[in-house]
Amino acid sequence: MEPPNPTPPRTHLLHRSRSHWFHSAEPYAPSAPLEGVLEVDVCVVGGGVTGVSTAYHLKEMDPHVSVALLESEVVGFGASGRNAGQLIVAFGESDFKAQMRRHGAAKLREAYTYIHEGISTIEALIDEHDIDCDYEQTGYFEMGLRADDSTTLDEYLAFCREIGQESFLEQISEAQVARSFQSPHFGRAVFDRRGGQFNPLKYLRALKLVAQRLGVQVHENSPVVCIEREPSCIRLQTGSGTLRCQKLVVATNAYSHLLPGLEDLGMVRSQSPVFVYANVTEPLSEPHWRALNWPRRAGVNLMSKLFYSFAPTRDGRLLYVGGYYARVPQGNDMSLDISSNFLREGPRHLTSFFPALSDLRTAQSWGGPISTTRDFVPHVGLLADGRIGYANGCWGHGMPLGTRNGRTLARLMLDRQAPDAESWLVTRNKIDWPSRMIVSPLVRSLSAAVRRDIRKIGRKMQPRLIFEK
Ligand SMILES: Cc1cc2nc3c(=O)[nH]c(=O)nc-3n(C[C@H](O)[C@H](O)[C@H](O)COP(=O)(O)OP(=O)(O)OC[C@H]3O[C@@H](n4cnc5c(N)ncnc54)[C@H](O)[C@@H]3O)c2cc1C
Numbered sequence: 001m002e003p004p005n006p007t008p009p010r011t012h013l014l015h016r017s018r019s020h021w022f023h024s025a026e027p028y029a030p031s032a033p034l035e036g037v038l039e040v041d042v043c044v045v046g047g048g049v050t051g052v053s054t055a056y057h058l059k060e061m062d063p064h065v066s067v068a069l070l071e072s073e074v075v076g077f078g079a080s081g082r083n084a085g086q087l088i089v090a091f092g093e094s095d096f097k098a099q100m101r102r103h104g105a106a107k108l109r110e111a112y113t114y115i116h117e118g119i120s121t122i123e124a125l126i127d128e129h130d131i132d133c134d135y136e137q138t139g140y141f142e143m144g145l146r147a148d149d150s151t152t153l154d155e156y157l158a159f160c161r162e163i164g165q166e167s168f169l170e171q172i173s174e175a176q177v178a179r180s181f182q183s184p185h186f187g188r189a190v191f192d193r194r195g196g197q198f199n200p201l202k203y204l205r206a207l208k209l210v211a212q213r214l215g216v217q218v219h220e221n222s223p224v225v226c227i228e229r230e231p232s233c234i235r236l237q238t239g240s241g242t243l244r245c246q247k248l249v250v251a252t253n254a255y256s257h258l259l260p261g262l263e264d265l266g267m268v269r270s271q272s273p274v275f276v277y278a279n280v281t282e283p284l285s286e287p288h289w290r291a292l293n294w295p296r297r298a299g300v301n302l303m304s305k306l307f308y309s310f311a312p313t314r315d316g317r318l319l320y321v322g323g324y325y326a327r328v329p330q331g332n333d334m335s336l337d338i339s340s341n342f343l344r345e346g347p348r349h350l351t352s353f354f355p356a357l358s359d360l361r362t363a364q365s366w367g368g369p370i371s372t373t374r375d376f377v378p379h380v381g382l383l384a385d386g387r388i389g390y391a392n393g394c395w396g397h398g399m400p401l402g403t404r405n406g407r408t409l410a411r412l413m414l415d416r417q418a419p420d421a422e423s424w425l426v427t428r429n430k431i432d433w434p435s436r437m438i439v440s441p442l443v444r445s446l447s448a449a450v451r452r453d454i455r456k457i458g459r460k461m462q463p464r465l466i467f468e469k
Pocket residue numbers: 045046047048049050051070071072073074075076077078079080081082083084085086087088222223224225251252253254255259276277278321367368369370392394395396397398399400402
């Protein structure tokens with residue numbers, strides 16, 4: 001068999017930083033930038049899922065509160081318009097025994113319920129506002145890797161039992177997996193019937209319209225370049241306008257360390273950005289799908305350090321994310337350049353996972369920033385200046401988490417205490433990264449160790465999966 005052509009098609013060069021969702025979207029007219037002076041009760045900075053959900057929930061909970069949302073580019077520009085579109089229930093570090101030791105079953109049960117509530121909130125919003133975002137409630141697979149002996153999967157199952165999640169899960173034997181997926185690398189699996197897949201950008205744009213109808217003032221192309229805290233108000237400057245507010249929500253996730261004016265409140269060290277990359281194939285033909293035999297067209301996440309996730313899109317493509325290629329940016333660089341190794345190796349790995357797809361071309365590749373906290377537990381709560389709420393540390397579970405965080409932040413801003421203000425995620429003592437001077441090298445050395453492990457797993461696989469350094 002001819003090896004697949006490693007030369008990326010021209011589309012890569014033309015659309016480097018655009019996700020499939022942006023590329024395939026309807027024409028979009030951004031809301032006008034902020035100009036002149038605006039005064040509101042609450043300002044939300046960041047037009048990703050966290051920011052839009054916060055703005056929506058603020059107006060939904062109190063129609064009298066005035067709310068503005070400022071987005072530096074367009075709604076969905078960050079990770080929210082660049083992700084794989086999977087709604088999954090995931091939380092914390094991937095070492096489940098360590099999670100249990102560190103936090104205990106009660107807190108973890110609360111955290112997993114919180115993420116699950118994020119999915120339920122998205123589903124309720126889609127129903128209530130008739131949002132067209134291609135949502136398919138397929139559930140998803142946590143897939144063991146044969147080369148890993150599926151030990152992580154066993155640990156995950158024991159963990160889920162301890163925190164009362166097992167009723168959502170169904171164990172799938174290796175023989176069943178072999179009948180359902182034509183992949184030489186898949187072992188046993190766990191099927192989680194919650195969640196599914198959607199088009200995150202369609203969802204977000206529609207939710208923005210709903211929020212605007214409720215009265216949220218949205219300004220796109222309005223980067224906040226300065227935040228000044230005064231006793232009587234908080235003053236924000238964008239290139240062309242000034243906004244004064246009583247309360248502020250910082251919903252900038254992986255960009256949070258760059259916001260000028262919050263350095264003394266610990267925003268610089270609360271999270272660290274990591275870039276993750278995705279490829280989407282051209283649409284699979286019906287013979288391709290028949291050859292794969294993929295049940296329910298549900299998303300598949302490898303439960304292994306060799307992290308790959310595969311998500312079928314509504315129009316029959318495969319969208320996949322490769323964890324090995326994650327990049328920790330240098331300093332304050334947030335450029336969206338795609339990993340050239342992922343461009344070259346991703347299609348080869350896809351063929352190794354699914355030999356029936358050897359003739360399938362990549363249609364597009366892109367990257368986006370996720371945010372990591374020191375213990376992988378997301379941050380949501382109030383800063384030491386109690387007028388400012390924030391959330392960050394959203395990674396591959398960020399669509400449900402950000403949606404749920406939006407509800408929490410709205411309650412905190414409206415001084416509605418119960419139940420979120422008392423929840424563990426809000427009240428817990430958040431651990432910051434050490435000084436920014438060493439945080440990037442530290443995260444880079446942690447990722448280098450994970451990459452070494454991944455290369456070892458790749459060498460054990462049959463056929464081998466080769467990763468360049
Ligand atoms: C390749 C990839 C695949 C992923 N797959 C999934 C998945 O399948 N499922 C899932 O749930 N999650 C997934 N995620 C993670 C998920 O997308 C994020 O966790 C989530 O979108 C974070 O949302 P957010 O609103 O907190 O941040 P973002 O979406 O990043 O939004 C932050 C916004 O703030 C804006 N901003 C920054 N600075 C300023 C400023 N100074 N002034 C004004 N605005 C500013 C940015 O432009 C941006 O739009 C994936 C992420 C990536 C990159």
